[in-house]
Amino acid sequence: PDNILEICDVRKHFNVGHKQIVKSVDGITFSIKKGETLGIVGESGSGKSTIGRTIVGLYEATAGKVVFEGKDISQLDRRNKRDVNRRMQMIFQDPYASLNPRMRVGDIVAEGIEAYGLAKGKAKQERVFQLLERVGLNPDHAARFPHEFSGGQRQRIGIARALAVEPSYIVADEPISALDVSIQAQIVNLLEDLQKQENLTYLFIAHDLAMVKHISDRIGVMYLGKMMELADSRKLFQNPLHPYTKALLSAIPVPNPKLRGARERIVLGGELPSPINPPSGCPFRTRCPSAMDHCAKAVPEWKEVQENHWVACHLY
Ligand code: SF4
Numbered sequence: 001p002d003n004i005l006e007i008c009d010v011r012k013h014f015n016v017g018h019k020q021i022v023k024s025v026d027g028i029t030f031s032i033k034k035g036e037t038l039g040i041v042g043e044s045g046s047g048k049s050t051i052g053r054t055i056v057g058l059y060e061a062t063a064g065k066v067v068f069e070g071k072d073i074s075q076l077d078r079r080n081k082r083d084v085n086r087r088m089q090m091i092f093q094d095p096y097a098s099l100n101p102r103m104r105v106g107d108i109v110a111e112g113i114e115a116y117g118l119a120k121g122k123a124k125q126e127r128v129f130q131l132l133e134r135v136g137l138n139p140d141h142a143a144r145f146p147h148e149f150s151g152g153q154r155q156r157i158g159i160a161r162a163l164a165v166e167p168s169y170i171v172a173d174e175p176i177s178a179l180d181v182s183i184q185a186q187i188v189n190l191l192e193d194l195q196k197q198e199n200l201t202y203l204f205i206a207h208d209l210a211m212v213k214h215i216s217d218r219i220g221v222m223y224l225g226k227m228m229e230l231a232d233s234r235k236l237f238q239n240p241l242h243p244y245t246k247a248l249l250s251a252i253p254v255p256n257p258k259l260r261g262a263r264e265r266i267v268l269g270g271e272l273p274s275p276i277n278p279p280s281g282c283p284f285r286t287r288c289p290s291a292m293d294h295c296a297k298a299v300p301e302w303k304e305v306q307e308n309h310w311v312a313c314h315l316y
């Protein structure tokens, strides 16, 4: 009931030719609570963007189920499907690539308002001006083109465009990774303010834990198409269970290394395996300092080992 989304054993496989299949997302189960920010971290190729896009319907799942507000989205009729498409929006890493360079900013923001028939004429125009102000731009910006703006401002335009259609759930796919460090905090603050005002739920995707730490209520860690661990943000940082999460955390620089306590730097050996030919059993076993014989033979089960703390590892 308080889950806005339930992701049940979702798979997304891509046929990459020569009879090869990339199991970009390979059996992932978790839920997202209404109003929370769920951070997802993983290296490139971990499937984090793919799961984000599959949930909003940009990709069709190969298998599994996405349940949004109690309804299986694959079973919706056209009208309900359209409504769900409106209420699930995305913000992209490179706002410039996702903004049509030939369209004025006002038209970019108005596009969805028009498409979903939310307002027209003067009311639509007013709504566009309001949206620009809410994301920290101003009404004069409506007449300009995307190239006239800085990276941070373009991301604000992308956020205004997403907000324009009154979503309840937003996937932010590395929304700050391409921005200067000084701008990153501004965008994160903006997203947090909007979340409170609009009661939004976020899936916030990033490539490292430090980036999702402050904004996330819970964090999921992905590796080679699978979720390795998922827990409350603070719990994950204080008591990581999965060897991969432990290694990621040990790599985050801390101001005073003595305060790291027992957490020694763990350097992972080996390369990230090819997603075309992932290891048998546990996908992390070729780099895991704790790997056992059994890890090559059986895929570890996705288990709730402590309350609200999920992990996929034979150690637990
Ligand atoms: Fe390491 Fe085995 Fe756990 Fe995988 S299942 S993370 S290889 S201990």
Ligand code: MG
Pocket: 048, 049, 174
């Ligand atoms: Mg990506």
